Amino acid sequence: MRINHPLTGSMVALITPMLEDGSVDFGALEALVEFHINAGTHAIVSMGTTGESATLNHTEHVEVMRKTVEFSKGRISIIAGTGANSTTEAITLTKAAKEIGADACLLVTPYYNKPTQEGLYQHYKAIAKAVDIDQILYNVPGRTAVDLSVETAVRLSSIDNIIGIKDATGDLAVARALIDQCPNDFLLYSGDDATAIEFILMGGHGGISVSANVAPKAVSDAYNAAMNGDQNSAETINSTLIGLHQHLFIESNPIPVKWALFKMKKCEGGIRLPLTKLSQEAQVVLEQDLLSLGVI
Numbered sequence: 001m002r003i004n005h006p007l008t009g010s011m012v013a014l015i016t017p018m019l020e021d022g023s024v025d026f027g028a029l030e031a032l033v034e035f036h037i038n039a040g041t042h043a044i045v046s047m048g049t050t051g052e053s054a055t056l057n058h059t060e061h062v063e064v065m066r067k068t069v070e071f072s073k074g075r076i077s078i079i080a081g082t083g084a085n086s087t088t089e090a091i092t093l094t095k096a097a098k099e100i101g102a103d104a105c106l107l108v109t110p111y112y113n114k115p116t117q118e119g120l121y122q123h124y125k126a127i128a129k130a131v132d133i134d135q136i137l138y139n140v141p142g143r144t145a146v147d148l149s150v151e152t153a154v155r156l157s158s159i160d161n162i163i164g165i166k167d168a169t170g171d172l173a174v175a176r177a178l179i180d181q182c183p184n185d186f187l188l189y190s191g192d193d194a195t196a197i198e199f200i201l202m203g204g205h206g207g208i209s210v211s212a213n214v215a216p217k218a219v220s221d222a223y224n225a226a227m228n229g230d231q232n233s234a235e236t237i238n239s240t241l242i243g244l245h246q247h248l249f250i251e252s253n254p255i256p257v258k259w260a261l262f263k264m265k266k267c268e269g270g271i272r273l274p275l276t277k278l279s280q281e282a283q284v285v286l287e288q289d290l291l292s293l294g295v296i
Helices: 026-039 058-072 087-100 117-130 150-156 172-181 193-202 216-227 231-239 242-247 255-263 280-293
Strands: 009-013 043-046 077-081 104-108 135-139 162-167 187-190 206-209
Touching: 009 216, 026 058, 026 216, 043 058, 058 077, 058 087, 077 087, 087 104, 087 117, 117 135, 117 150, 135 150, 150 172, 162 172, 172 187, 172 193, 187 193, 193 206, 193 216, 193 231, 193 242, 206 216, 216 231, 242 280, 255 280
Parallel strands: 009 043, 009 206, 043 077, 077 104, 104 135, 135 162, 162 187, 187 206
Antiparallel strands: none
16 A cells, blocks of 8 residues: 655665774765665665664764764655664664654664563563654564564554564565554565565565665665556566575675675775675675676
């Protein structure tokens, strides 16, 4: 169902560009923001999984969000990744995002400590009550070891400033259940590039994409077509991206996408331990996708 909301369509899970010594490259970050504005990306997610939020300290995390908002100059919506496995830490980051002018926050389920469904509900409810900013749930059990159930997501959807969910399970049965059970104005985003078009054609409102880092216009065009119910166009455009969708996860995200953007001369090759640079074997595979798309 198409709804009138600015946070729909193609949203990029933006990398955090780094120099070879691992320091944040704010010049490259500014250029990437311009790249996405010019390519038609609908929103930027700063400091999500792809932004290496797990390896930046609190000061760096807030500064990257702040600079992304600053560089956007109000021309594109900025969604700040403010999730944490400590509710108090998530509240602190979410307050910082509001203060710097982010349009919304994306909050991953608390990882490692494996809360119950009631714990998840109380966690998100506490953040929503503490900070008056639009908030998006983020379920990615493959990374967090906890799965936000459809029932808990539906329960949370009744809280006014919890406006949507990013579902990165890749399970279209979960997508179907969310579409069927959540309120019509609750935003439903795919967080899985491989199944995003199917998700949107079923009734989703867009996707938060890793592939959009590399091919922002094609991803945006495909999502727009799907949101308009043009299945043929959406699938035709997406067919050129299938290899990219697959091979950007040939090693742990964001290892491949950072190497791809380095090859595209969009950033230096920096990445922080415990992540390492893309292996030679994987480079050979991903390079073919980049060549076929004409981005290198």
